[in-house]
Amino acid sequence: MKNKYLIAGPITATIISELMTLGNEDPSAGAVAVFIGRVRDDEQDGKRVTAIEYSAYEEMAVKETEAVINTVRSAFSDVRSVFIVHSTGIVKAGEASLFIMITAGHRDHATRACRHTLEMVKERLPVWKKELF
């Protein structure tokens, strides 16, 4: 990993498994909500997207991710942990480029906080993409 929040290349099943294991550390968290964003093979101007190349302003992305985590933890009192990982570099269609996991005592805060985190990530993370065909 380049840092805790940005990873070079796709977020593989192995990495997802490792992240989910980290989320298991608190036995009082009865609910785990996960969002995985994948690269879509959209068609643009008659051409099929085969991959996306992500770039990020890393210094700012780290600060913003930590701000998002703090905001979510403040807004949802039942949340125990927040994990956010985004890819940089090339991610092929069908591969994962965003992983969000919330652990909470109960399902309501876990699922709502997950959705809220996703929207904030889309709005605040200084990440850009370039479609490759």
Added chain:
Amino acid sequence: MVKVIYFGAAREITGKAEEELAASDTERLKQLIIVNYPEMRSLPFRFALNGALLKEVATLERGDKIAVLPPFAGG
């Protein structure tokens, strides 16, 4: 001089990852960037000063690091 760092489509339009420019505030810097790279006029962008997103015009000091941020597109 301030260090200007380009990201996303701004990097493609300018053909540069970074450069040094002379500007006393972000409004003047924006004008300068558009003059230097006319295609930047059609790209909406914001600035981050030393890693923090700016919401209004800011004065620039020598050695500042200012990032040109097109609309974010993560996820």
